[in-house]
Amino acid sequence: MSRIIKRLSALLVTLLAMFMVAPTAMADMNGIDVSGWQPANITRQVQADFAVVKVTQNTGSVNTVWRAQAQGALDTGKKLGLYHYAGGNNATDEANHFINHARSYVNRAILVLDWESYQNSAWGNGNWVREFVQRIHTLTGVWPMVYVQASGIWQIPSDVRARCGLWVAQYASNAATGWQTRPWKYGAYGEAMRQYTPNGRLPGYNGPLDLNVFRGEA
Structure with a gap:
């Protein structure tokens, strides 16, 4: 149990530093995640504590409005995250593609691997996840978070979980809702x-919109 507590404590300090808040500010935060499906000014239109913006997918796709969405978040006082949607090609090449675009925001935003089954030929391959996050760390000196649906957590290797915070997707229903302080x-x-x-x-x-809560006490 003490090892788990120490690991979670270390993770919290890392995440809070990436979100650019003091370690004493351990409150939960509400946020949205967006992609090219939303308008360029979405992060200026909606009030939230943070926004996570899609930057890239696979080895060639780029969200054409990601810079406007990212800058809109920062300009309106939001914490910022940037994510890459895994396509299942070479993990190192995908990580390089992500950082080639997002490098100027390193240390101003958390970095995230979006690990989903749709359009991802490597789904089920935990080694792919490991290679991607290790390459991100080599390029930037930081470990990214990993987004995954609850039923796919088993795919994330234990060593990756020890270094990278998990962002878990699980819905009680698809009914319309506003912010929730303690979701299902x-x-x-x-x-x-x-x-x-x-x-x-x-x-x-x-x-x-996708709605999220960052667990300040995690």
Whole structure:
């Protein structure tokens, strides 16, 4: 148990540093994640504590509005995250592609691997995840978070979990909802962050949003 506590404590300090808040500020934070499906000004329109923006996918795809979305988050006082959507090609090449675009935001944003089954030919291969996060660390000196659905956590190797915070997606339903302070199964997986709906509804945007809570006490 003491090893688990020490590991979670170290993870919390790392995540709080990446979110650019003092270690004493251990409150939960509410945030959105966005991609090219949302408008360039989405992070200016919606009030949130943080925004996580899709930058790249596979080895060639780029969200054409990611810089506007990222800068909008910073300009409006939000904490920022940037993510790469895994496509299942060579993990090192995908990590290089991500950092080639996101490098100027390293140490201003958390970095995230989005590990999903859709359009990901490496789904089920934990070694791919390990290679990707290790390459990110080599390039930047920081360990990225890993986004994964609850049913896919088993794919994330234990050594990766020890270094990288988990961002877990699990929904009680797809019903429209606003912010939730304690979503269904909150903290059940020791996750650093939880995505609890793909159908969030917030003032400032007339459409569905992914809603998340960063667990300040994780």
